[in-house]
Amino acid sequence: MTQAAPSGTRYTISVLTTDTVDSAPSLLVTFDSQRYLFNTPEAVSRVALSNKVGLKKVGHVFLGDLAQSAGLPGLILSSVEGGNDKMVVHGPRGTDHFLASCRFFTRRDRLSLKVESVPPAVKDHESSPSLPDPIHADANLVVYGFPLTPSAAPPPPALAPNDSAAQMNGDDDGSASLKRRRSSLSVSPPPPAKSPRRTSPRRSPSPSFDTAAENFNPARLQGANAVRWRNLVIRDMFRGTAFEPAPAPLPTTTPSGRHLPGPAYRQKSLPSLPRAFKPATNSYLVVGPKFRGKFQPEKAIALGVEPGKDFARLVAGEKVWARAKPVDESVLPPGKAETKKEKKARLKKAFEERAKLQEGEGDGRWVTPEECVGPSVDGAAFLVVNVPSPAYLASLADLLRPSLLDRDSLGGSATLRGVFFFLGPDVLAEPAFTSYVSALRESFPDIAMHVSSADFVKQGKNEVVYGPSALLNLRLRHVDEDMFRLPHYSFLTPDALASLPNLPTGLTPLVSNSHFSSALVPAEEGKTPFGNNFALRNFDFHVPSPQADAEAAQLKGLHKSEETLAKAAAAWEDFVAKAKAARQVVEAESVERASRPVDSSTPALELSLVVTALGTGSAVPSKYRNVSGTLLHVPPTPADERTQYILFDGGEGTWGQIARRFGDGDSSRGEDSKEDVLRNLQVIFLSHMHQDHHAGIPTILKQRAQLDPPPKSPLTIVGPASAMIYLREQDQLFNLGLEREGPIRFVDNYSIEPGRAPYEESQAEAAMYDLKTRLGLTVTAVPVKHRCRAWGAVVTHESGWRAVFSGDTMPCDALVEAGQGASLLVHEATIEDDMPEVAEAKGHSTFGQAIDVATRMRARHLLLTHFSARYPKLPPPSAFATDGEAHRPIVATAFDLMSLRLADFWKVERYREAMDALLSWDEAEDRDDADELSGKDLVADGGD
Incomplete structure (x- = not known):
């Protein structure tokens, strides 16, 4: 049932994103006082920022498919930085595990955050159908949750290599899983016999829930204790007290005196999900407020209400006292006469006495709001239906039957007016889905049904999501078309989409940035729900073309002043x-x-190296820059004609950047497709655990695990130990391919620091040996100077070239020493030169400091990246050197999707x-x- 809302309350439903190669559907419901977000796909924060959608008022988040919720951690951080201090996350089973797995990089002491899992559906077909209890209700919205489950359970998730049989919740002895893990590593050649000998530490058994015990290991907790630990972790991540008081403190030392960090700060795995765990995906019924009729002032005046404050009280829903008008006292009874002065005094006294009367005293009557308004309007209800695969359709038809959604079920004050279908691959053409759409249409003939489908992407729908960034690259193409790349895109209008095959009758395809009023009709053309009187760009033009040239030349929108437009022209x-x-x-x-004669001192293949900047911003994305990600193209060799790839860091949205940069490949340029890049990805190096440097890796691994046929080459992930824990915990929810799709090997940065070597006969040792013998690569992790434990990377090829990646760091002598003679240095340059104290406080480098590091390293090429949001387009010029003069590097400034051969670095300064x-x-x-x-x-x- 709906709840009352203030008269005149209106709200807007906005489709922030739909299905493209770099986004999934998300829906924002906007009231003046509050915002509600449905689904948090990866990089949803960047979409909001690009379109100037504030996140501060997002107080309730409703997750659909956890596999499409990778944007939740970034949303939390962006929302807090925008000033939000409270948030409730509603999601399917496993939401607590998903959020707790992000504990190493998503913590905010001042945020109050509550996780509420939607309870399983109770099926009782014998009784009359009725809605479940709402999962949320306030003055704006009432929301009901429906957890859809697949008809066939997937295979149980594999365990992490170091987890014991106790993590199997007592189901079996774990021997089969252990055997499978060992065999997955057997493809690597054995390490050399004379490896530096180190031994792995022994693991001791863990007792029950005694957090101060010396051998306490939360990974072995089961049942209620496992749930309790996850809740403690989340409570430690977000310490605000808006929803509940601060918890009782846990012991901070063991009996032996060893310090114990809080639950969110321990380098221990979460309890494993039980074998019986089945994924669920939430769909939602959202019921908006019933609107009182429009206030009619003429009726209020006729009832004796005086305009002004009393009108405002009636609009606010209050009754007011309308006093009876006094008799016309300008006419005296017969035989009476008075002067003007006497009349004035008499009237003044009468009005003063009248004013002393309280409401309800004297002659008059109460006037209620209902007497002064037109007919009330039913609230609009709508469905948000998430169906990741055909396996969920049976659950959808069972739980969200049309008979549950009539006006009586909704409390008699709301009407179902719309449906938003968000569909995974192969759902659209399923007969069961068509039957469900037909049943809804039969029960609700006037309902508006909208759909976003992953199948649309296959059929040609791939509009640009980040318009400002795409337009910047379009403009820079006037300088160099090979260096500055447009994102791969295609655009189909809603009319063209509506004619695609397999689309059931009555469904309207959605496009990103479409808006609906509270009655579920399209918003007024040219308006957005956020108070800006301009339409958002769809980047729907062909390149090259006169339309594209005109759009590129329009440096400022038409809503700007004539003076600004003249300056832009x-x-x-x-x-x-x-x-x-x-x-x-x-x-x-x-x-x-x-x-010129060939320089014999240049290492073989050096000038053939290519570096692609996937993300060049810092901390948070911006209109023009995604967060960190740099792809190194390792040129083919006579032994292997394929280009191999090394990824240095991968913040949220990195897979989308790969998909936009490479698309389906370009045979005319001899370029790989996005699938080729994944298939030939050999190394992922993670410098540290800040979200903007690694939160996009799970999506990359999910995409890699879906390749058919699977990759032949193993993938080595080099990173902090906590990154390995995080990825293994995510793998329990989603298939990242860690155990099922061919070997992915982990190497702890600590184990390959200068002077160190991995444990003998360990996975890390095998991985390093494989990279050396198969690809001629040696990877070293160099500790650098940041605000947390961080490493830079030095990659050396047997042919002589060397690539160095700084990660986030202040100027670091250890990196200078380890990278001597580098062919390429990719170095952060977060802050401009006149703010060195700011750079030092934040653990970063200035532009000039980065150039100085490259000079002392004797690096031949320097790519500056990781720019602060203070420099949204082009960082201020610095002391750029040219052509390696006096051992100084050739310097280039990175832009998103920019691909640059080392042989072409000199062009950038020109x-x-x-x-x-x-x-x-x-x-x-x-x-x-x-x-x-x-x-x-x-x-x-x-x-x-």
Whole structure:
């Protein structure tokens, strides 16, 4: 049933994202006082920021499929930085495990966060159908949850290699799983006999729930104790007290005096999910408020209500006292006469006496709001239906039967007006889905049904989600089309989508950034629900074309003043002229360089190395930059004609960046597809546990696990020990391919620091030996100087080239020493040169410091990346050197989706003047946006 809402309350339903290669569906319901988010796909925070959608008022989050909820940690951090201090997360079973697995990088002491799992459905077909109890109700919305379960259970998740049989919850002895894990590593050649000998520590059994015991291991907890521990972890992650008081403190030392950190800070695995655990996906019935009729002032006046404050009280739902009007006292009884002065005094006295009367005294009557308003309007109810696969359709038809959704079931004050179907692969064409749509249409002939489907992407729907970033690259193509890449995209209009095969009658395909009013009709054209009078771009033009040129030249939207538009036009003309001149300079210099003798001191294959910047921002994404991710293309060799890939860090949205950059491949350029990149990905190096550097890795692994046929080469993940724990805990919920899809080997950064070696006969030793013998690669992790434990990477090839990645760090002598003579240094440059104290406080480097590190390292090429949101487009110019003069590097500034051969680094500086003309003139306005939307820099345990 609905609850009363203030008269005139209206709200908007916005489809933030739909299915594309880099997004999944999400829905935002916006009231003035509160916002409600349905589904949190990866990078949903970046979508919100790109479209200037504030996250501060998102107080309730409703998760559908946990596998499509990777954006939740980023949403939490962005929301807190925007000023939010309370949030309730409603989700399916496993939500507590999912959120607790993010404990190493998603912690906020001042946030009050509560996880509420939707209870399993109670099936009672013998009684008359009725709705379950609502999972949420306030003055705005009432929400009912329906956990859909698959008709066939998937195979049980495998355990982490170090987990004992006790983690199997007593089901079996675990021998089969252990045997499977050992065999998955047998593809690697044996390590050399003379490896440095180290021994693995022994594991001791764990007792029951005694958190202070010397051998307490939460991974072995079962049943209620396992749930209790996850709750303690989440409570320790978010310590606000808005929902419950602070918990009783746990012991901080063991009996022997060893310090015990809080539950969220322990380097121990969570309790394993039970074998009987089955994934569920939530769908929701959302019931909006019933609207009182429109206030009619003429009726109020006729009833004696005086305009002003009493009108406002009636609108607010209060009754008011309307006093009877006094007799016309300007007419005296017969025989009476008085002067004007006497009349004035008499009337004044009468009004003073009348004013002393309280409401309800004297002549008059109470006027109620109902007497002054038109007919009330039923609240609008709508469904958010998440169906990840055809296996969930039977549960959908059983739990969300049309007979449950009539007006009587909704309390007699709401009507089902709309459905949003969010469908996984192969659901759209299923006869069971078509039957369900037909049944809904039969029961509710006027219902509006909208759909987003993963199958649409296969059929050609792949609109650009991050329009500002795509437009920036479109403009930079005027400088160099090979270096600055447009994201791979295709655009189909809703009409074209509606004609696609297998689409049931009556369904309207959704596009991103579509908006609906509270009556579920499209919002007024050109309006958004967020108070901005401009339409959001869909990037729906072909390139190259006159339309694309016109869009690129429109540096400012038409809602700007004529003066601003004139400046933008002048800046564009200046840029085009300088870009043309720069291209001519580069073309002439390329001819001259080709005639130079080959430098015999340059290592083989060095100039063939390619680096692609997938994300070049820091801490939080921005309109133009995603968070950290850098892809190194290792050139083919005579022994292997395939390009191999090494990924340095991978923040949220990294897979989407790979998909946009590579798409289905480009045979004319000899470029791989996104699947080729995954298949030939050899190493993922994770520098540290801040979210903006690793939160995108689970999605990459999920995508890799779905490749058919599976990859032939093993994948080595080099990272902190806590990253390994995190990924294994995620693998219990989703198939990351850690145990089922071929070997993925973990190597702790600590074990390959300079002077160290992995344990003898360990997985790490086998992995390092394999990289050396099969690919000629040696990887070293170098401790660097950041606000948490962090490492840089040095990758050396047997042919002589060397690539160095700094991760997040202040200038670090250890990295300089380990990377001597580097062919390429990818170094963070977060802060400009006149703010060294800020850089030091945050554990980062300035532009000039990064160049100094490269110079002392004698690196030949330097790529600057990881820029603060203070510099949304182009960082301020620094002391850029050219052509390795005086052992100084050739410096390039990274942009998202930019691919750069080492042989072409010198071109970037030739383009600098043109890029300045394009990007610098309106930097102040974009900087204001960045400061407003990205909030404060994230603290050490969250990002940056």
